[in-house]
Amino acid sequence: MPKQKSMPTKKENATKIRKPKANGEGSHNTKASLSSLIKSSRDIMRKDAGLNGDLDRLPQLSWILFLKCYDDLEQRREQDAIASR
Numbered sequence: 001m002p003k004q005k006s007m008p009t010k011k012e013n014a015t016k017i018r019k020p021k022a023n024g025e026g027s028h029n030t031k032a033s034l035s036s037l038i039k040s041s042r043d044i045m046r047k048d049a050g051l052n053g054d055l056d057r058l059p060q061l062s063w064i065l066f067l068k069c070y071d072d073l074e075q076r077r078e079q080d081a082i083a084s085r
Contacts, residue, residue: 038061045057 041061041064042057045051045061051057051060
């Protein structure tokens, strides 16, 4: 009689992180990796004595995410400008 595979639990599924494929597919942040990044950022911010709660952390986290997106946009535009020369 063949062995049956056991079904992974929800906790096991939640901890698996998909790796980007070699051909570049999947290299963008997935919902799970973005959630993981935000959670780790919030955990780091909780250790800061100057931040008392989510009302202090949320605006700062939003600003950091905005700056990161803007920086990525600037880098892409710079690379496009270099490539078009």
